[in-house]
Each structure stands twice: as C-alpha cells, then as structure tokens.
Amino acid sequence: MNEKYKIITSENNTLISNIIHTIDKNLLKIYNRELSRYGLTMQQSLVILYIGNSDKEKVFQIDIEKYLGLKNPSVTSLIKNLMANDYVYRIKDETDGRYFHLHLTEKSLAIKDDLAKAIYNINQDFENRLTKDEHAALVTLLQKVSSIIQQELDAPAS
Secondary structure (H helix, E strand, O other): OOHHHHHHHOOOOOOHHHHHHHHHHHHHHHHHHHHHHHOOOHHHHHHHHHHHHOOOOOEEHHHHHHHHOOOHHHHHHHHHHHHHOOOEEEEEOOOOOOOEEEEEOHHHHHHHHHHHHHHHHHHHHHHHOOOHHHHHHHHHHHHHHHHHHHHHHHOOOO
16 A cells, blocks of 8 residues: 555544544544433434524435435434324325424423524533634634535536
C-alpha cells in the first residue's frame, strides 16, 4: 500500500469523514443516554418534537423521512415503535386512504418540552466549552463541508 494511504487505517486517522462519523456516533450515544430516562432514543425524540412543533396541518411519514434524512423502512420502524409505546397515533387521511397523518398522544405531549430541553441543554454544554470565536469558526467550517458534500451529491455520476 502506498505510504500516503496508510493514514486511512492508522490510529491518527485525520480523514474528515472519519472524524465527523466518530463525533456523530459519540454524540448520539450521549443524547441517547440522557433521553433513555424517558424510554426514548434521539431519533424517536426528534420524531415527537417534529410532529409536536410542525406548522403543517397534517404530518405524514414522508415529512419525517425528509426531516431526518432517513429511508422509509427506518422511519416506519421508528413510528411503529412509538405507536407500540403509546407516544404516537395515526389517522387515515380522509382525502387519500393510502396515507396516515401522525399525532402525539397525551403521553408524548406531557414530555415533549422536557425532551426539547434535554436536547438543547446537551448542545449548550458543548457550545459552552468553546469560545465564541471557536464556535463561530466550527459552524462556518461544518457548513462549508456540508455544502461541498451536497455539491458532490447533486453532481451527475461520472
């Protein structure tokens, strides 16, 4: 293997994708640990918050798929689990019976604000460990990386 490629498997891996992936996995663990007191994961909590805070008259599964950037089977599993645990219920759409709109139960309405507060506080804890300049630089760089990635995704396949 070419020497320059060894960085991919080294302990000091500086590939941006690996750093972002590691941060994402570890942050998710922290969020899930905190939200476990409600019996929920971060993704389940985000579904509840999306439904509860949506300005849309009706929230459909496709809306959640777009919001979370997940495929249909993953969101179907999330919703089924939330329904089984009495956090969400669905109503068949009166104009198109193939679709269901989603609603929060009393159980999820009772904890919705607590979920938002827990997620917000974890984020604030990390932000508070950075200076204002570090935070601004990090946000700028992450937005730039995100934009570059989106450009790659939007480009025609070569």
